[in-house]
Amino acid sequence: MNDATSPAIQSWKVTLPCTRAEAEALDGDIAAFAMMDRPPVLMTSEAEPDDEDAWRLDAYFEGKPSPAAIKLLRSMVPSAARIKPVVEALPDEDWVTISQQGLEPVTAGRFHVRNLASDPEQPGQVNLLIAASRAFGTGQHETTAGCLAMLDRMRRVGMRFGNVADIGTGTGLLAFAALHLWPRAYATASDIDPVAVEISAENALANGMTVGRGQGQVALYAAAGVDHAAIITRAPYDLLIANILAGPLIELAPSLCAMVEEGGTILLAGLLNEQVDSVLAAYRAQGMRLAERADRGDWPTLRLRKRPVIGWKRPRRLNPAARGEAPGFGSI
Structure with a gap:
């Protein structure tokens, strides 16, 4: 964008x-x-x-x-x-809104994502309304649906998170989904595109989410990667989601991993099957290990965990000098 x-x-x-x-x-x-x-x-x-x-x-x-x-x-x-x-x-x-009007709702895990308010809600599902707009992330793309399904599976097996970041948030959908699963968590959502941040705020209102910095609220920031003082201050995160593209994922690997606490989880999406090895190599070099992979067509979703660093000098927070800037990259 x-x-x-x-x-x-x-x-x-x-x-x-x-x-x-x-x-x-x-x-x-x-x-x-x-x-x-x-x-x-x-x-x-x-x-x-x-x-x-x-x-x-x-x-x-x-x-x-x-x-x-x-x-x-x-x-x-x-x-x-x-x-x-x-x-x-x-x-x-x-034209993006025009082209996406009338798209069928998407169900992934417990989530049912509608693009039109006139579409009926699904009983027993977490119903979210994400109107077709100028930002990516209506749930139609396999990467977004894959992240929703992975988040749902993580909750079903008992994983719990208290500090979540969604880098490259697009419409805010994945941050909202995380707060539905872990309603007492702090949530941070950012995008390089200020328009996406505005749209995320509108979507938060439409879905009964509160924009703010407290528990159960989503804090929204315009930033390239994690290049924002508030994003750094709110670290370390126990869950970080990055649904962008393979190139930015590789370039941002050091800064994204630095934002995650030991034993924390990173969810990666936006890459193609043939790009998995390159992306994994970048994150393994930062102390991450692959815990789970789920494919939807050509689009895999990767769940990584940060290995503990043994020793008394274990890093606890991100070095403030590590800005994590990747100019020109936004959400997929």
């Missing part, structure tokens, strides 16, 4: 016809697009009410799509190989 002072980026849409089978194959996250700085949002829909096999693919881009991106889209719908795609600049609208 751009920060609030950056000039607006023109939005574009690429449209291609496709078959129903091709549309169903696109129902999820496309690994090839995950490496892009601004991956497109893909939407499929029925094109002809009387022809159940006539579908269309709409891909929404921030900025004009490159020839390589269009070529990749075309490769996903072979039936349209001889058809020229429609490439058009969009009016100055919130």
Whole structure:
């Protein structure tokens, strides 16, 4: 996401016809697009009410799509190989919100995440309302759903946490979920994008969460990584969540691990299967060990624990000089 002072980026849409089978194959996250700085949002829909096999693919881009991106889209719908795609600049609208309106609710573990207030709540579930918006983290992405499922499983096996941090929070969803599971915890949520922090505050209000610094409240900060005095002061955390991207996860490994107490837990997501070894190597070098891995498609969620440091000089808090800054990285 751009920060609030950056000039607006023109939005574009690429449209291609496709078959129903091709549309169903696109129902999820496309690994090839995950490496892009601004991956497109893909939407499929029925094109002809009387022809159940006539579908269309709409891909929404921030900025004009490159020839390589269009070529990749075309490769996903072979039936349209001889058809020229429609490439058009969009009016100055919130295209992410428009593209996500009407998404189906997502259930992960005990959590049921709705994008529209008109969607019914699920009895017996923790119902959360995260409207489609300019920030990532509505629950639709496999990484967010994977984190929700992992948090639920951790609670079910009896894990307890009292000081939680969600770095790269996006919409605030994972911080809210953690507070539902451990309601007496202190929660800190941050994002490099000030707009995401504003949206998280709005979502907190919509879900009956209190923004503040006390127990059972979520404290919100705009920061690159953990580069904020309040985030450092509130350390060490016994649970830290980072659902961002593999590159930032690797770069931030020293500062994120320094924020976690001995025996504490880090939840990592936003990486692809082929990036797991590189990410794990960075965290093992900081004294972390892999405790659990759960995959949703191409997207793994990793639960790590910090090994105790034996000896009388065991570090207890983060060195104030370790700022943990990773400029240019935000939440996935």
